[in-house]
Amino acid sequence: MTESMGLMKGNEAMAEAALRAGCRAYFGYPITPQNEIPDYMARRLPKRGGIFLQAESEVAAINMVYGAGGAGVRVMTSSSSPGISLMQEGLSYIACAEIPCVIINMVRSGPGLGGILPAQGDYFQATKGGGHGDYKLLVLAPSTVQEAVDITYEAFDLADKYRNPVMILGDGLLGQMMESVRLPKPVGYLEEKPWATTGCGYGEPRVINSLYIEGPIMEERIRRIFRKYAQMEQDEVRWEEYLTEDAELLVAAYGSTARIAKTAVARARDKGMAIGLFRPISLYPFPYGKLRELAGRLKGILTVEMSMGQMVEDIKLGVEGACPVSFYGRAGGMIPTPGEILTQIEAMWSRLP
Amino acid sequence: MEYGIMIAGFGGQGVLFTGRLLAEAALLSGYQVTWYPSYGPEQRGGTCNCSVVIGHGPIGSPVIDRPDYLLILNRPSWERFAHDVDAEGYVIYNSDVVKPSLGEISGCPIPIPASELAAEAGDERVANMVLFGAFLGLFGQIPTDHAQRSLRSLISPKYENLLNIDLKCIDLGYGYGKNPKDST
Numbered sequence: 203m204t205e206s207m208g209l210m211k212g213n214e215a216m217a218e219a220a221l222r223a224g225c226r227a228y229f230g231y232p233i234t235p236q237n238e239i240p241d242y243m244a245r246r247l248p249k250r251g252g253i254f255l256q257a258e259s260e261v262a263a264i265n266m267v268y269g270a271g272g273a274g275v276r277v278m279t280s281s282s283s284p285g286i287s288l289m290q291e292g293l294s295y296i297a298c299a300e301i302p303c304v305i306i307n308m309v310r311s312g313p314g315l316g317g318i319l320p321a322q323g324d325y326f327q328a329t330k331g332g333g334h335g336d337y338k339l340l341v342l343a344p345s346t347v348q349e350a351v352d353i354t355y356e357a358f359d360l361a362d363k364y365r366n367p368v369m370i371l372g373d374g375l376l377g378q379m380m381e382s383v384r385l386p387k388p389v390g391y392l393e394e395k396p397w398a399t400t401g402c403g404y405g406e407p408r409v410i411n412s413l414y415i416e417g418p419i420m421e422e423r424i425r426r427i428f429r430k431y432a433q434m435e436q437d438e439v440r441w442e443e444y445l446t447e448d449a450e451l452l453v454a455a456y457g458s459t460a461r462i463a464k465t466a467v468a469r470a471r472d473k474g475m476a477i478g479l480f481r482p483i484s485l486y487p488f489p490y491g492k493l494r495e496l497a498g499r500l501k502g503i504l505t506v507e508m509s510m511g512q513m514v515e516d517i518k519l520g521v522e523g524a525c526p527v528s529f530y531g532r533a534g535g536m537i538p539t540p541g542e543i544l545t546q547i548e549a550m551w552s553r554l555p
Numbered sequence: 556m557e558y559g560i561m562i563a564g565f566g567g568q569g570v571l572f573t574g575r576l577l578a579e580a581a582l583l584s585g586y587q588v589t590w591y592p593s594y595g596p597e598q599r600g601g602t603c604n605c606s607v608v609i610g611h612g613p614i615g616s617p618v619i620d621r622p623d624y625l626l627i628l629n630r631p632s633w634e635r636f637a638h639d640v641d642a643e644g645y646v647i648y649n650s651d652v653v654k655p656s657l658g659e660i661s662g663c664p665i666p667i668p669a670s671e672l673a674a675e676a677g678d679e680r681v682a683n684m685v686l687f688g689a690f691l692g693l694f695g696q697i698p699t700d701h702a703q704r705s706l707r708s709l710i711s712p713k714y715e716n717l718l719n720i721d722l723k724c725i726d727l728g729y730g731y732g733k734n735p736k737d738s739t
Contacts, residue, residue: 209578209590235594319595346613379617380575380590382582458617465557465615535595539620 204384212347213238213377215385216306216370217246219354220278222388225304226252227277229266231259231285234318235374236308239280260285264292271301272410274398276358280306282374283324284315287332293367294333298412300397300427302361304354305339305369308377311535319535320374322457325512328371329486336424338431339369340438341485343457347381349483355386360438362395364430371485373508375458375537431487440483441492445471449478451550452496454517455506456482459538463506466543475551485513493520500525501554506543507531557610559619560690562683563636564628566603569683572709573626574605576687577697579705581609584697589617602631624694625662626686627653628669637662647689647732649682665689665735667728676723684721688728699729 210218217239220228228243240256247254253270257263263279270277281289286307296303307328311321326332328341340360344350350372357368399408414420444464446452455463460481470477480496480503482489497503502525505514514529521527530546532538560577564570571592578590586609593604606619621641627633627648633655637646640662648655650666667689669682676685691697702725710718 209575209582209588317595374594375591375617378592378594380578380588381614382588461614462616462618468615537618539618540616541620 204386206382206384208382209380210347210383211238211378211380212350212372213308214242215347215351215383216354216372217242218385219351220304220358221246221250222386223355223358224276224389224392225278225358226250227267227270227275228252228254228279229257229263229270229277230279230281231257231263233282233285235310235320235377236280236282236306238377239306239308260288261292264289264296267303268292268296268299268301271296271303272299272399274395274400276302276362276392278304278306280308282308282310283312283321286324286327290327290333292333293339294331294335294337295412296367297333297337297339297427298335298423299410300365301367301410302358302365303367304357304361305367306354307369307371309371309373311533317535318374320458320508320537321533321535322373322459322508323510323512323533324371325485325507325509328369329488329516337427338434338486339367340364340434340487341369341371342440343371343483343485344376345442345457345460345481345483347376347379348383350376351383351385364434365397366427366430371457373458435487438484439487439489439491441489442479442481442483444479444481446478446480446496448476450476450501450554451547452478452480452500452503453506453543453547454480454482454493454503454513456485456513459506459508462538462540463543465540466547469540469544470547470551475547477547477551482513482516488516488520490516490520493517494522494524497521497524502526502528502550504546504550505529506538506546508537509533557608557614558623558694559621560607560609560624560626561604561619561622561636562607562626562628563602563604563632564683566601568603568628569681570603570628571605573683573687574607576702576705576709577690578607578609579709580691580697580702581607583701583705586610587612587614589614591617602629602635604632604636624690626690628683628686629653645693647686647693649686651682665693665732667731669728672727672731673720673724676727677720678717681717681721681724684724685728688725689732690728691725692729692732693735695733699725
């Protein structure tokens, strides 16, 4: 059962979806372009019996997330690129300690303090382990406000299922735009977490920790979390295909860029070119298998990103040389237009044998 | 079929509000809708724009590179966006403040004396509503009562006193948009 809410901003819709998923603790520090999330949480979360706290920094916020998650509460934070950088140490600890939590990164341009406009330059940081050590975040990249709602709602279940941080990788465009949404109904009873540190007096002591001094014990810890990643690679790979069936060329793009590319692909189809779109939704685990399968019958893939080229490396890994991969990117907050992408498609199309 | 509508002007002229109103009215009329504001340094520096895409299927790009309709409230916005308009598109502009040399754009210019009409309705600041009305008249697929309903639900209590003026502005603009030849 869902509830139609009319038009909502991406940021607000995701905040409401989190509340309906049972999120009862939010810790964060303001930064554009995601401020509507803490704003929404500050207004609504206390009324629903939860806690909203503006921390003194992102470093503090992520450690509060660690604590609340350890106590078994559904917890989240949100930020944008420079703020997410500050959270990396905490994320590494949380992944090692196997604490479920949800992180929204509404990416802005970087490096540095950069700018407040949309970008996709945090792909490497999100998917390859932005903090130290051997760990992964489950990373999901929505393309529409509705998908952002659905993914946010589900992210809390996935975080609990794998006892691992789930990152939702959006950008300023997704956060600031409005679309009509249907919201899922609030979750009811949530199962107790048998590992959570909920206070003394309930039997065996429970310890949440990320420090394992003995090599063999630490190695086993790492192997244990990697068994979960192997499971994710089996069960959580997601992608969308658009007009791929008879396509000779594909555009590969994720998030907001993918929907801009979709318009370019539709225009290319109108001009008689056999073009499709491949949109990874889970960035980790990445849909390498599907991509390899498609690449075998393609003449080329054009990767488009709002970065200087990050996901394109995973595209190449997936393609395994089966077809040429080219890249078009805008950066610094500049958004590629459908016309620009179409020009790239036409150039690649005209070079086909 | 998707339609890209851009609204551009100075901050404070109701650019984002007009876009929101259009988006809500289109939604009521059965369209799928995206609304995307300029939220970057340009907004902070004064000029502001907003992109609304409406269509009968899922919307692709919320970013518009060749608007079908462009609503212009100031001269800098003409200079920046008028040339991007689709060859079959329309540039609806406040001719009281924008005096372009015509023939320089590919779309069809629709001059509207929006400040004058807004003043006639009771407040020359709401020229944005006149242009919005003109768009409705020209577009012809969003009933004015949907626009009126959306306006009533969106207007903040602070501007409640402008509601009737806004409604009148929409009506005045609608007439111009419906019969654009009469206005030139």
